[in-house]
Amino acid sequence: MAPHATGTPEPNGTSQEITVLASSRAVINNRLTPATITISTTTGKITSISESVLPASQFPPGTPYTDYSPAVLLPGIVDAHVHLNEPGRTEWEGFYTGTQAAAFGGVTTVVDMPLNAIPPTTTVANLKEKIAAAQGKCWVDVGFYGGIIPGNAADLKPLVKAGVRGFKGFMIDSGVDEFPAVSSQDITKVFEELADEPTTVMFHAEMIPPVTASVGDDVQASQPPLEPSGPLDAYQTFLDSRPSSFETCAILEILSLAHLAPNLPLHIVHLSAVEAIPMLRDARAKGVKVTAETCFHYLSLAAESIKKGDTRHKCCPPIRDQANQNGLWDEMYEADSVIKTVVSDHSPCTPELKLLPSHVPGSLDSKASGSAELNSGDFFSAWGGISSVGLGLSILWTETCRRQLDENQTLLDIVRWCCENTALQVGLEDSKGALKVGMDGDVAVFDPEAEFEVEPSAMLFRNKCSPYQGKVLKGIAKATWLRGRLVHARDAGFGEKAAPEGGLLLEPRR
Ligand SMILES: [Zn+2]
DSSP states (O other): TTTSSSSOOOOOTOOTEEEEEEEEEETTTEEEEEEEEEEEETTEEEEEEEESOOGEEEEEEETEEETTSSSSEEEEEEEEEOOOOTTTTTTTTHHHHHHHHHHHTTTTEEEEEESSSSSOSSSSHHHHHHHHTTTTTOOSSSEEEEOOOTGGGGHHHHHHHTOOOHHHHHHEOHHHHHHOOHHHHHHHHHEEETSOOOEEEEEOOOOOOOOOOOOOOOHHOOOOOOOOOOOSSHHHHHHHHSSSHHHHHHHHHHHHHHOTTSSOEEEEOOOEEEEEHHHHHHHHHHTEEEEEEHHHHHOOOOOGGTTTGGGGGGGGGOOHHHHHHHHHHHHHHHHOEEEEEOOOOOOOOOOOOHHOOOOSSTTTOOHHHHHHGGGGGTTTTTOBBBOOOTTHHHHHHHHHHHHTTTTTHHHHHIIIIIIIIHHTTTTTTTTSEEEOOTOOOEEEEEEEEEEEEGGGOOOOOSSSTTTTTTTTEEEEEEEEETTTTTEEETTBBBBSSSSSSOOOOOOOOO
């Protein structure tokens, strides 16, 4: 096939107008195939794909050309759940460091959650503050979610028009005062407001189950079980405090209101409890437009292995036991699984807020600070959130290797979970998530054989604190291309750039 057999012909194909990436293996149209991908450096779009490795000599002299064989060309990863925290909590994370960590791991698009920055993204004015803070600092493309909080229903349609990729609300304390949880009455208003808008409404689905109204005299007189079940630095105590019934209760509540907006896509962020899967399956079978995502950590970490005080593992909902992890994996392979996407939920904080004991990597020196509390390892007082943006591809690959899953099929699955379906979830399916003519030339070059240890030099997010630190991961994003430009190469670093290449994705959804 000629290099320009598909797509728009190149204007004379002059060397500066295109860049060419080739490999003996690429994921194209849900298949592994040899490929040569031509990207316009003017538009950043893929202009042609040939399903063979064409030699450089087929292109005009001087055309930038890289044959990455036998590494695999994947669409750039779309991480649809990250917290970048800027402005307001930039010491936790920021656009520059968060997106650089993304680019390091083959992620070319991140979508920023509406909370933890100050202000939260709950009004158009607040969104504008975020946009201003992000200008010129992004290594990859960045989209924004809007936030749902009590009383902001009137702000939602304007946020849709301003280009938010969806909305998120909490059904339990979010951990920050400026982003309160919503009640069923609030959700009702939101569903009525957004019923026919081109958007997705997502929930942090944990909720404290209500006490039954009438259960007999004895139980009515007793106090709720507020006592922790064990020491505060034991992971099991924390896990006991957030049982799977928190998730199932919240999801049932959402599903009970779904009829108010039958056309509105609903989405459960960071699903952890396998007990919630049957009710989501049921709802989908009845035509409710609901999907779920899970996270790299729920698929790779297990409660049994979390050591005393190692609060790097604290997140909400919690990492559950190995059997639960296996159950999530099983669901991923079911026909029409309710789990459509896998994301990082990268949610960092400063090391002070993690309260790590001194023997855990990333902990602070309590002697220097004079505060023993800093090293308490208290799972309840520590900030909940796991840092992993940019590590996801390697985490998933390592885990699928451990599970001895078929490698070729896994490459296709990862593209579906982390590229195609995440792009679809946030309304970017026309430009992101697939190697296809007309799409953005976003490419992750993946070496499935290489291994690396997660050291601070592999964690480019601001605070080098992650439960993956010290682990050896298999599979490396050896290069990351964003709209036809090389933004990162593992062997050459980020190079000297006047400004990062990332753009802000603010086109309203259709
Ligand atoms: Zn989150």
